[in-house]
Amino acid sequence: MKIATLGPDDVFYRYLTPKWAYVPLSGAGAAAEGGRFNRIGVEALYLARAPQTALEEYRQDSSLVPPAMLASYILSVDGVVDLSGGYDPAHWADGWAEWDCSWRRMLRIDKVTPPSWILADQVISAGHKGILFPSIRHPGGTNLVIFNSNLTADDRLGVHDPDGRLPKDQSSWPN
Numbered sequence: 001m002k003i004a005t006l007g008p009d010d011v012f013y014r015y016l017t018p019k020w021a022y023v024p025l026s027g028a029g030a031a032a033e034g035g036r037f038n039r040i041g042v043e044a045l046y047l048a049r050a051p052q053t054a055l056e057e058y059r060q061d062s063s064l065v066p067p068a069m070l071a072s073y074i075l076s077v078d079g080v081v082d083l084s085g086g087y088d089p090a091h092w093a094d095g096w097a098e099w100d101c102s103w104r105r106m107l108r109i110d111k112v113t114p115p116s117w118i119l120a121d122q123v124i125s126a127g128h129k130g131i132l133f134p135s136i137r138h139p140g141g142t143n144l145v146i147f148n149s150n151l152t153a154d155d156r157l158g159v160h161d162p163d164g165r166l167p168k169d170q171s172s173w174p175n
Contacts, residue, residue: 005079046143055070062064076155079150083138103116127150
């Protein structure tokens, strides 16, 4: 397993759903639905190294892009599992070969625990703060999942919003 330090001040991106843009550091959306590297109930913040990768991840399989707001994140985080080069049996345990499993199908159709969730459980319990991994949606792109609960006071993670343009609450949307 490779462990990396991100930063100081690495930049990552995320397209935010406008209704939830007032909480850009929240991993609650991923906790509600689950994600590639987080079980339902586990908060995780998914970011991308480049804006195009963030866009492809946001739109998933849709040919049309739903409304979105691009946000830049500045971070310095120590202790991130670096799978960005993909699985290599010389550096990774066998279980990592299935990091790119079809987790949604496995969860919803096959009714089994996706192997990527088991890997994430191990990463979280070891105290690592996230995983860098290749984008499935944007070949050549790199994603980062941050496990909010493992961040410490020494880590820095913030959204770049110098003019305060992100909404402060949900008052713009009707109930």
